[in-house]
Amino acid sequence: MSEKKLLVLARRDHAEAMRVAAGLTIFGHQVGLVFMTGPVAETPENAANAELLELTGIAPQTTVAEMADDLPMLDAATLALAMTSADIVLSL
Numbered sequence: 086m087s088e089k090k091l092l093v094l095a096r097r098d099h100a101e102a103m104r105v106a107a108g109l110t111i112f113g114h115q116v117g118l119v120f121m122t123g124p125v126a127e128t129p130e131n132a133a134n135a136e137l138l139e140l141t142g143i144a145p146q147t148t149v150a151e152m153a154d155d156l157p158m159l160d161a162a163t164l165a166l167a168m169t170s171a172d173i174v175l176s177l
Contacts, residue, residue: 091174095145118146119164120146
């Protein structure tokens with residue numbers, strides 16, 4: 086299987102999106118993660134998933150202004166470029 090460029094959009098379920106993104110790295114794919122729709126809740130589950138992201142080398146980005154102090158902020162044009170340059174976009 087050839088390496089693919091995958092983009093996970095964390096829209097409805099941030100925790101599940103983090104798990105999916107981390108899991109996709111097992112196959113050697115390049116994986117990006119963008120948090121959308123609201124700040125990530127501070128829960129034990131999300132803290133554990135954030136550790137998974139660190140272990141897998143995924144550096145999340147966001148479109149949520151409240152998260153801009155912690156993560157790189159994507160404007161609409163940059164998000165569109167990321168989506169069109171990915172081989173596969175998953176929305177969770």
